Structure formats: structure tokens, C-alpha cells
């Protein structure tokens with residue numbers, strides 16, 4: 293089995309509920325989507341990065357894994373494109389007793405379910421309609437898949453949190469409908485966090501809009517947080 297990795301590096305986690313933790317990032321190459329705010333555009337082509345066989349990739353992870361690393365984050369691109377390889381790499385990391393973490397747009401619940409047994413911490417990202425991730429014709433299918441991924445993750449008792457990136461283009465009604473759909477599918481006790489992440493440097497949402505979004509989630513989940521990408525303020529990758 294082969295895998296294409298775009299890059300591998302240690303940094304401080306800048307997103308989500310585990311921001312601030314020392315993390316080894318394994319960035320998989322490839323993502324077929326088109327979010328207008330994507331900040332890893334260089335890694336989107338499937339032929340970006342370098343191809344390794346599985347043993348080489350495991351050795352690369354081992355040689356980059358420095359002491360007191362809190363977790364290994366499989367990110368992208370979208371790691372689910374290379375889901376079989378990600379499952380093997382995550383299994384390898386788990387054998388070293390280091391928590392594994394998956395960041396994905398959850399576009400395919402079958403691929404997600406293949407990887408899930410080897411992942412300890414899951415970020416389920418829900419895309420808003422305005423993200424330009426997919427066209428409107430395919431949007432409902434995307435949300436259906438993300439909901440299935442969310443249900444799988446909480447039913448297998450993974451540490452699970454939800455992230456939604458929002459911008460000045462995000463329509464509050466669409467956001468409200470998305471949040472309602474999420475909490476019609478799971479209960480608040482099943483998740484470990486809900487993060488509203490404002491875009492940075494492009495179509496940034498106003499504070500008023502962020503507070504309205506916060507107020508939308510709060511009745512469902514009162515530990516909702518607005519968290520920007522903190523690594524960008526530090527100039528970290």
C-alpha cells in the first residue's frame with residue numbers, strides 16, 4: 293500500500309478543543325473540494341507531496357515523533373481520500389500508546405467507519421452552504437454523510453467534537469438549520485465540544501454575527517465556544 297504525504301511536522305495545535313497541545317501533524321495529500329477559505333491549497337492536488345510505502349511512512353512518523361507529544365493529528369487535504377493508509381498509520385501510532393486524532397470534512401461515512409477504530413479523538417467538521425465546499429445540489433448528501441460520521445463516532449464513545457467554520461457570507465438561517473439538524477441526531481451529552489471557528493484573513497465574520505451564532509448553539513449546548521485558529525496568531529504552521 294502507498295500513501296502520499298504532503299508534510300509532517302510538530303507544532304502547537306491551534307484549533308478546536310485541544311488547542312495548545314504539542315502535536316505531530318501528518319498532512320495527507322489530496323482534497324477534491326473547493327472551500328473558498330481553504331488555507332492548505334498546496335496540499336489539495338492528489339499528486340502533491342511525496343509518495344511512500346506504508347513502512348516508509350511509519351518510519352517517517354517514528355523519526356518525527358518527539359517526546360511529550362500529546363497526539364498525532366491526521367489532517368489534509370482530506371485524510372479520508374487515503375482512508376486505507378490512514379487506518380494503517382493510525383494503528384501504528386496507537387501501538388505506541390499515543391492518541392490519534394482525525395480532522396476531516398466527513399464527506400464519506402463508509403470511509404470514515406473504516407478509519408474510526410484506530411482514532412481516539414474525532415473532529416467532525418460540518419460545512420456551511422456558503423463554504424463553496426460542494427455545489428448546492430450535493431450539499432444535502434454531504435450533511436447526511438457528516439451526520440452518519442457523527443453518530444458513528446459518539447456511538448463508539450470516541451472523544452468527539454463538532455467544528456463549523458463561519459464567515460461573513462454565512463447565512464444565520466442556514467446555520468440555525470444546520471445546528472438543529474445536528475442536535476436532532478445526537479444528544480448534547482454525547483459530544484465533548486462545539487466550536488464555531490471564524491475565518492481568518494478572508495470574509496471574516498463580525499463579532500455581532502459570531503455572537504448570534506453562539507446564541508443559536510447555546511440552547512442546545514451551553515459549552516459552545518468561538519475559537520479562532522490560534523496558531524495563525526503565533527505564526528506557527
Ligand code: SF4
Nearest residue numbers: 323325326327330369
Ligand atoms: S475540505 Fe479542507 S482541505 Fe479541502 S478545500 Fe475545504 S478546507 Fe481545504
